[in-house]
Amino acid sequence: MTGTELAMSGTELSSTLFATFPRSDQRRKGEEYIRGLLATEGRKSIRNMAAPTGGSAREQSLHHFVSSSTWHWMPVREALAQYVARTVAPEAYVIRTMVIPKAGDNSVGVYRRYVPELGQIRGVQQAVGVWAAAQETSVPVNWRLDIPQDWLDNGLRRRQAAIPDSVREESPEESAVEAMLAVRDWGLPARPVVMDARDMDAMSVVRRFRSSGLRHLIRISGSLRLTPADPAQIGRATPEALPAQQIMAAAKLLRRPAVWRDHSPEHAMRTSLVAAVRIRGASRAPGMRGGGDMLLIGIGDSGKAWPSELWLTDLVDLSPVALLRLSRLIGRVDRDFSEISEQVGIRDYAGRSFNGWHRHATLASAAHAVAALDGTYGTYDEELRTGTGIRRTA
Incomplete structure (x- = not known):
């Protein structure tokens, strides 16, 4: 419109x-x-x-x-x-x-x-x-x-x-x-709900949203420790809690290009690299769809340090490209x-x-x-x- x-x-x-x-x-x-x-x-x-x-x-x-x-x-x-x-x-x-x-x-x-x-x-x-x-x-x-x-x-x-x-x-x-x-x-x-929780207790935010039945996409810091649901996805034999930055660095081969529009006056079309790793999450709230697992999303640009952004979400039914576009709404705001x-x-x-x-x-x-x-x-x-x-x- x-x-x-x-x-x-x-x-x-x-x-x-x-x-x-x-x-x-x-x-x-x-x-x-x-x-x-x-x-x-x-x-x-x-x-x-x-x-x-x-x-x-x-x-x-x-x-x-x-x-x-x-x-x-x-x-x-x-x-x-x-x-x-x-x-x-x-x-x-x-x-x-x-x-x-x-x-x-x-x-x-x-x-x-x-x-x-x-x-x-x-x-x-x-x-x-x-x-x-x-x-x-x-x-x-x-x-x-x-x-x-x-x-x-x-x-x-x-x-x-x-x-x-x-x-x-x-x-x-x-x-x-x-x-x-x-x-x-x-x-x-x-x-x-979309928000930047890098300066907060991100897992506290996640637990509060999940207990309230609010689906969410939250930007997190690379130091947040998470446990991969499928260790083999990042080349490991057994599950263990690792910093999010380390998990996503190991998932480099999972990256795929995604096109999105920024919020500059020109509304330019841009391409980023996106990867997703399933993470063991908190138990779901009553009536919530899906299990307790979440997705760790990595976003970066070709030729630059990977990843430049990390996001955690319970929107496991959305594609990484759709999640990337949702994350860009922070720039809109x-x-x-x-x-x-x-x-x-x-x-x-x-x-x-x-x-x-x-x-x-x-x-x-x-x-x-x-x-x-x-x-x-x-x-x-x-x-x-x-x-x-x-x-x-x-």
């Missing part, structure tokens, strides 16, 4: 997202906020979004709507996810971590950590997002904000940020799986995060409220959907900024 065929109006989406709002003024403010995220240049602070049309009065109104109002974000996210599922036909749900650098220490959940992308220790918020992803586009549909134990133990900070009593500290593995379980419970089409989510201000919330952060992330995800499905981010005219509807320019 082309970008034109996927085009939608923000008004149509807004009527879907805010159907649970009992008051018309809340529905109107929701539309205003999405318009502001799409039309405001630069940082998407509430002040910047309010400046062109209402000044301080509108700023106060939008601030209250996001930080102090009573509406809950989960029904809005569920409506967004269902809309995207109907429109995009996702091939997988991609889990992606989002790090938000912060200058101060008052933003909810902020803590100091080393940020590899910045090469320094910074104050940051960290969240995990679930994206409905297809080859042509992807949209974030759920978010989970990490709250460190120091915040939960500090009564004053917890009250000031209005952190609910139900919130507890979670490991990265728990956070990723819980974010996905919420999406599963919305009744969306069953699709595999990374590109859309940079070119759309960042541009509509997904990391720009400056308030201290836990609820405010989640409401902003939800509305920024909706703005991402408008831009991604219309395929026209940056071409909206003045009606987008000031009108009652959100539409594309011709």
